Amino acid sequence: MSQPRIRVPRRAKKGEVIEIKTLISHPMETGHRRDTQGALIPRQIIHTFTCTYNGEEVFRADWHPAVAANPYLTFYTVATESGRLRFAWIDDDGTVYATEADITVV
Amino acid sequence: MQGIPGRGQCWAAVLAAVLACSMMGAGIGLLTAGEPQRYRVEGRRSGYTYLSAENQQLQDDDFANPGLLWVEQGEKLWHQADGATGMACASCHGDPAESMRGVRTRYPRFDPRRGKLINLEQQINRCRQERLQARPYPHESEALLGLAAFVSAQSRGLPIDVRIDGPAAPFFEAGKAFYFRRRGQLDLACYHCHDRLAGQRLRGDVVSQGQINGFPVYRHTWQTLGSTHRMFAWCNVSVRAEAYPYGADEYVNIELFVAWRGRGLPVETPAIRR
Numbered sequence: 001m002s003q004p005r006i007r008v009p010r011r012a013k014k015g016e017v018i019e020i021k022t023l024i025s026h027p028m029e030t031g032h033r034r035d036t037q038g039a040l041i042p043r044q045i046i047h048t049f050t051c052t053y054n055g056e057e058v059f060r061a062d063w064h065p066a067v068a069a070n071p072y073l074t075f076y077t078v079a080t081e082s083g084r085l086r087f088a089w090i091d092d093d094g095t096v097y098a099t100e101a102d103i104t105v106v
Numbered sequence: 107m108q109g110i111p112g113r114g115q116c117w118a119a120v121l122a123a124v125l126a127c128s129m130m131g132a133g134i135g136l137l138t139a140g141e142p143q144r145y146r147v148e149g150r151r152s153g154y155t156y157l158s159a160e161n162q163q164l165q166d167d168d169f170a171n172p173g174l175l176w177v178e179q180g181e182k183l184w185h186q187a188d189g190a191t192g193m194a195c196a197s198c199h200g201d202p203a204e205s206m207r208g209v210r211t212r213y214p215r216f217d218p219r220r221g222k223l224i225n226l227e228q229q230i231n232r233c234r235q236e237r238l239q240a241r242p243y244p245h246e247s248e249a250l251l252g253l254a255a256f257v258s259a260q261s262r263g264l265p266i267d268v269r270i271d272g273p274a275a276p277f278f279e280a281g282k283a284f285y286f287r288r289r290g291q292l293d294l295a296c297y298h299c300h301d302r303l304a305g306q307r308l309r310g311d312v313v314s315q316g317q318i319n320g321f322p323v324y325r326h327t328w329q330t331l332g333s334t335h336r337m338f339a340w341c342n343v344s345v346r347a348e349a350y351p352y353g354a355d356e357y358v359n360i361e362l363f364v365a366w367r368g369r370g371l372p373v374e375t376p377a378i379r380r
Contacts, residue, residue, distance in 0.1 A: 003175060003178065003179065005169065005174075005175070005178075007169050021169055021170065023169065023170060023172065023175070025172070025175040027329075027330075028329075068326075068329055069329035069330065070172040070175065070329065070330075072170055072172070
């Protein structure tokens, strides 16, 4: 299902440090587990997360197999101007789960 | 991780970042843990009271609680037409906040047509088969967990109130007998750990009373949502006993007994458990 959830303040003062929360459903299969037949379950994780603010990257994270399922992430950035934040989670299979949010800076 | 805002062009600088995966407990510290009294009724203690402060915060946080991913999924399914009739749950039941409020507190209940108990998951599947003429969801499928969590969440905060009299009585007694019967190579009954030793440590963990008011729960051990039957099966295997299949009558019976044992505790779905 890999459904992302995000929480971004709708409005912020210019220069304010804003908190951004993200959560996405994903099994984060490590590639080290075996199924009931003893065969390795292939690795499938989200290996990269990025956040861009009006096109400029403000946050990036590389994830590895030790990150738990359904990864939750909180980070901060500075509200500089009104615009759009775009979030992307990149899966091992190449799928990009994307979502976005608008913020008004006063 | 810390950075310093750059001069000049770099006008959107990251100040500080905190990475917390769900395993580490995602409490942000903005929300205080729920008042403990709600989770205790006359000596009966919800599993919530055995959690660390971080896990309590995770459960109370309406954003970070990963169980809400399933509740959201369930809400979509609630409105989604399916089966030969082209109907959805919403076609008959309307506004779930009204029609499903309190439903979770009454299950499992006696079902006259089957002549035995029926639990919430089985009721959802029966509705699908009879009303929507759709295929039942498999046990522990994302869809069934999602719908069960969504329906249960409508009763959040209401006290568990199952009926054990009348036609339900023999099934309640069967569930009770199951609870007190020794099983497996370790020769333990549910009672031994969850009554006699509740609150004490089992290796690195604290044994809880085994209450089910928060199910389906997001369990860190599983890294996913799970039903009461998955938990019963897990416990059975842990005492080196053979587990019953999900949906077995034995598990529905003990589900009624354990629900009654936690009567009055509030529905917490989707709860966080270790």
